[in-house]
Amino acid sequence: MTFAIQTLIDAISVGALYAISALGIGLLFGIMRLVNFAQSEFVTVGVYTLMMLANAWFPLAALAAVVVVVLLALTVERLAFRPVRNADPATLLIASFAVSYFLQNGLVLLFGARPIGFDVLPGLGQAIQVETVRIPLLNIVTIAATSTLLLGVGLFLRLTRTGIEMRAAAVDFRMARLMGVKADRVIAVGFGLAGIMSAVVSILYAAQTGTASPAMGLQLALVGFVATVIGGMGNLPGAVLGGLAVGAISVLLQAVLPPDLRVFREAFVYAAVIAVLLLRPQGLFRSAAERERV
Amino acid sequence: MRAHWSTLVILSLIVLLVAAIGALGNPVVQRVVTDMLIKLVVVLGLSIFIGNSGVLSFGHASFAALGAYGAAWFTMPIVAKKLFLPKLPAFVLATQYGLTAGATIGIVFASTLALIVGIAVVRLSGIAASIATLAWLVIINTILANADSLTKGSSSLVGLPLDVGAGTAAICALIALAVAFFFKYSPIGLMLEASREDEAAALAAGIAVHRLRLVAFVLSGAVVALGGVLQGHFLGMLSVGQFYLEFTFLTLAMLVIGGMRSISGAVMGTLLIATVGELLRVGAGGGTVGGIAIPPMPGMREIALALIMLFVLRARPSGLMGGHELALPSRLASPK
Structure with missing residues (x-):
């Protein structure tokens, strides 16, 4: 029972990180059909910002990470993606690959390819004991921070005019534009939101791993794509649930697989992804608007 | 669109020209050209x-990896x-x-x-x-990276x-070119092209889109696998990481x-891209220019390559050729 509860808490906290990654990727995919590989570098740049400010007062460092990553996301949108916005998805994808390659190697040039260790909020390493269950403080913070963020983004998307415009754009961009939604603004806000979410992920991820290395964001971005697709494209709650599901599956596999199969965990997770796609090609949580029309 | 033979001839001549530059050049040029031709096999396979x-x-980088390791199990000296x-199976260990x-085996x-996943x-x-x-x-990357007995896992396989x-x-490269060319203008290729432009219309016209895609998937996997085999036997070493996201990114x-x-x-x-990449490698490797020592800058080459890609995409969003083929102007050429 103790083991089950601990695994469950682990699963939720890993799944929550994935869910935020997936939401950022799903948002941009929905609006502009962009599979944004560069999101992994948004996270990585956030981690490096924290690393440089490791000795500063934490709230200041966190704020700096958010500002840097949001500015980065907006700059990337303006310089790299806006000029090719109307090209086909393959071109957009290669552009995002190129941005990711650029940023990742920029970090190599500035900081070297080796991982750099540092501590974000060392206090989070402790755990709370509730009867027999030990809950790492970090997991609690992760779950609290991600649910607050998801709630905030959810309210923003539901209640504000911009948010409603973004949801409309995610469902049908062309139709939304015809109804007066401003493309530039919606996309810029989308990148801004993706930046904020990546920054939060970077803080939690840095606290979890305690290192900064140039390719560290990749795993999160890969899971983000997969989660977006199995959640149902253009369906933002679906992306979040998809992220949670992928996180939960990997933690559960880690717990139940025999030790010599554990190294193959990723293979099992991604095989499950293919299985889900085959059984539900439109995603687990299919949005009504996404049905293919002729 | 009818097959235009001059396209095949022109492209073959380009390949031969590149190969000739390699054959006449010094060992460094030769290696660069070989690498470029191998990449060409892979990219033609992807196409x-x-x-x-x-x-x-x-996913095609996986086929390069599978082809490369599959061949290496049999070509390596006993x-x-x-x-x-x-720990390879005994009959594999005993053959060379x-x-x-x-x-062929690879x-x-x-x-x-490719057939299994293609389905x-x-x-x-x-x-x-x-x-x-x-x-x-x-999946394939995880399996290969952890199957120590087949691949040496995360360390490199040499020899x-x-x-x-x-x-x-x-x-x-010439073989890959011919395969790509004849496939593209075969009935299957043309029907696939129809499905690319409008899948619903192609299905309605009775084209078995899924089956044709499967044929293309397996054939392209085979050509990419050839590229992987070549790369392994050109470098003399294999590592699993060689055929992962960076490989995918560059070839795509x-x-x-x-x-x-x-x-x-x-x-x-x-x-x-291969030429620019090599020129940049020279630039980023450091050296002396006009008596001033320039230190090697890791990452610089990739940064410049990425910027160049972004500029090309910006200038020509549908690619350099924009969907056109190189061909001699001819009255026989059918307008696209």
Whole structure:
């Protein structure tokens, strides 16, 4: 029972990180059909910002990470993606690959390819004991921070005019534009939101791993794509649930697989992804608007 | 669109010209040219599926890896195998074949797996198919990276015979070119192209889109596997990481930057990106310019390459060739 509860808490906290990654990727995919590989570098740049400010007062460092990553996301949108916005998805994808390659190697040039260790909020390493269950403080913070963020983004998307415009754009961009939604603004806000979410992920991820290395964001971005697709494209709650599901599956596999199969965990997770796609090609949580029309 | 023979002739001449530059150049040029021709085999392989069907695949690097390891299990000298991969099945350990036989085994091995995963992939459409191939790539990468007895896991496998030079690579590039060309203008290729432009209309016209995509997927997996075999026997070493996301990214970028809708695009994109990449390697490697020592700058080459790609995409969003083929102006040429 103790083991089950601990695994469950682990699963939720890993799944929550994935869910935020997936939401950022799903948002941009929905609006502009962009599979944004560069999101992994948004996270990585956030981690490096924290690393440089490791000795500063934490709230200041966190704020700096958010500002840097949001500015980065907006700059990337303006310089790299806006000029090719109307090209086909393959071109957009290669552009995002190129941005990711650029940023990742920029970090190599500035900081070297080796991982750099540092501590974000060392206090989070402790755990709370509730009867027999030990809950790492970090997991609690992760779950609290991600649910607050998801709630905030959810309210923003539901209640504000911009948010409603973004949801409309995610469902049908062309139709939304015809109804007066401003493309530039919606996309810029989308990148801004993706930046904020990546920054939060970077803080939690840095606290979890305690290192900064140039390719560290990749795993999160890969899971983000997969989660977006199995959640149902253009369906933002679906992306979040998809992220949670992928996180939960990997933690559960880690717990139940025999030790010599554990190294193959990723293979099992991604095989499950293919299985889900085959059984539900439109995603687990299919949005009504996404049905293919002729 | 009718097959235009001058396209095949022009592209073959370009390949031969590149190979000739390699043959006449110094060893460094020779290596660069060989590497470029191997990349060309891979990109032509990608274009067979991606170009004709319009479905992006992130998974083809896995076929390069499977082909390369499949061939290496049989071409490595028995002594080297016993040393580096002692846990291979006994009959594999006891045999040693030449490059052709080894390559055949590798290609058959990779194509068989391409057939299996292809059956799943072609049932999906658009982005779901692409994500399924990405998932496949991660699966194969995870398995190979942890199957120590087959691949030496995360460390490199060395001791492959160095059988591939510019000549072999050029011959294989010509073969890949011919395969891509004849497939594109075969009835299957043309029907696939119809499905790329409008899947629903193609289905309504009675085209068995899924089955044709599967044919293209397996054929393109086989050609990419050939590229993997060549790379292994050119470098003399294999590592699992060699065939992962960076490989996927670079080869896809070559295809898209050239223009994925034509074979000329695949060729020109490969030559452009490979050439620029090599020139930048020289630049970023450090050295002395005008008596001033420039330190090597790791990462600089990739940064410049990425910027150049972004500029090309910006200037020509549908690729350098924009879907056109190189061809002689001729009254017989049918307008596109």
